[in-house]
Amino acid sequence: MSIFVSQLFNGLSLGSIMLLIALGLAITFGLMNVINMAHGELIMVGAYATYVMQLIFSKYLPESLFNYYYFIAIPISFLVASFIGYLLEKGIIRFLYNRPTDSLLATWGISLILQQIARSIFGAPNVAVVAPAWMDGGLQIFGITLPYKRLLILTLSIVCIALLYYYLNKTSTGLRIRAVTMNRNMASCLGISTRKIDSLGFALGAGLAGIAGCSLTLLGPIGPTIGTYYIVDAFMVVILGGIGGLKGTIIGAFGIGMLSTVVEYSFGATMAKVIVFAVIILFLQWKPLGIFSYRTRALD
Amino acid sequence: MLKISSLKAGYDETMVLNNVHLEVEKGKVVSILGRNGAGKTTLIKTIIGLLKPMDGTIYWNDQEITHELPERRAKKGIGYVPQGREIFSSLTVEENLILGFEAVSKKIEKTLVLEGIFELFPVLKEMLKRKGGDLSGGQQQQLAIARALAGQPELLLLDEPMEGIQPSIVEQIQEVIVKIASEKGIGVVLVEHSIDSAFACSDEYYILDKRTVVSKGVVKNTNIEDIQQYLVV
Secondary structure (H helix, E strand, O other): OHHHHHHHHHHHHHHHHHHHHHHHHHHHHHHHHHOOOHHHHHHHHHHHHHHHHHHHHHHOOOHHHHHHHHHHHHHHHHHHHHHHHHHHHHHHHHHHOHHHHHHHHHHHHHHHHHHHHHHHHHOOOOOOOOOOOHOOOEEEEEEEEEEHHHHHHHHHHHHHHHHHHHHHOOOOHHHHHHHHHOHHHHHHHOOOOHHHHOOOOOOHHHHHHHHHHHOOOOOOOOOOOOOHHHHHHHHHHHHHHOOOOOOHHHHHHHHHHHHHHHHHHHHHHHHHHHHHHHHHHHHHHHHOOOOOOHHHHHOO | OOOEEEEEEOHHHHEEEEEEEEOOOOEEEEEEEEEEEEOOHHHHHHOOOOOOOEEEEEEEEEEEEOOOOOOHHHHOEEEEEEEOOOOOOEEHHHHHHHHEEEEEEEOOOOHHHHHHHHHHOHHHOOOOEEEEEHOEEEEEEEEOOHHHHHOOOOOEEEEEEOOOOOHHHHHHHHHHHHHHHHOOOOOEEEEOOOOHHHHOOOOOEEEEEEOOOEEEEHHHOOOOHHEEEEEEO
């Protein structure tokens, strides 16, 4: 029983990372119909940004501050990833709007280029990010150990989602983003600068991927291809959840995250992938548009 | 105020409009009539900028706007109420109205503008917190017009605003059109297929047929029988 519960908890924290990744994808796909295969590399950017912060803190700053480097690394990885995302959008992706298949190939190319750049800078082997000592160990509840790192990841995701929810639903820029997602032409006719909203949405999604990368450094070593492990699953979350709403993405991410960790524990990693995919395919037979979708009318 | 000359427009290879000239003055209601498929909606979409013209020019207050994006035109004072209304159905009525203010670049007293709008459409005030999609067709149409008016337009483009709407609300919309033109000096382009409801609130009319303007004139000097030939199917 206790093993099952701790697996469930691991699933919860995996799900929360998936959620951060998938939210960015959902924003870009919902907003501009671009399938961004380079999204995984924005995770990598966030992870390496954390790695660099760790190096800076251990080399140049007094040791007493090292315990807190992670709290600086979170916003830094958000900012670096969103800046690179912004450049990508301005430089390449804006030419691919409403061409999902072209965007898929082009962004895949971008992802290879970004991986190679990372290899040139940081070397091909994985690097380990040293977590502050206080993150080791865990919280003991009813004989179950909940690792602090995973608790931190979970908390981080919840905070991010709360902030994103607030941003999208309570601010005027959020309202603009939602309007453009729902009906681009009408939003434009009302005077909303859709180009600005696109760049903003893309940078926001990239930044969320950066935070996901930052949290991945707590779970294991990172390398140039770290993003590719997560991108497919993240796309599954988006498809399962449906385009255009936070709610579907949240349910999809935790569903897939929990299902895969629990199944993995009983049947092994490969079987887990097969079973999860089969479940998703079956689900989409029943609900082709995903759990929730705003876009029902746009499709007919 | 709005001046269109030699406009040629359409979709991909299909030309829908050719050599169209049109002028709208401040405070005048101009209706665009024509059979189904005559190009009325195409004309409106070209004026707001959703369609790029193949040829010809569009002038707005003596400034050429032929190649500008819809969002720029909206900011310059052109409001648009599309066919099918296109309100944001999962946003509340209030949020829909707030989005209408996007076109206004200068600081304005929003509550005051909203008060004015609620005077024209009292029903919206009671429904502020409801989702746009929960409104009836007539209420959605009122919301769409209200949203466009929130943007403080100098010109309002209305694409079949009375289509499929109960008679009492049709009357109300006609009253609003006349009122905003005479009291606020807003120019209105009204696309209609029914000549009677168009003439009930217009100053001038244009009839589109065979890709171009076949008849135009001042409503009060025109006998409906004389132009009916262009509209009967």
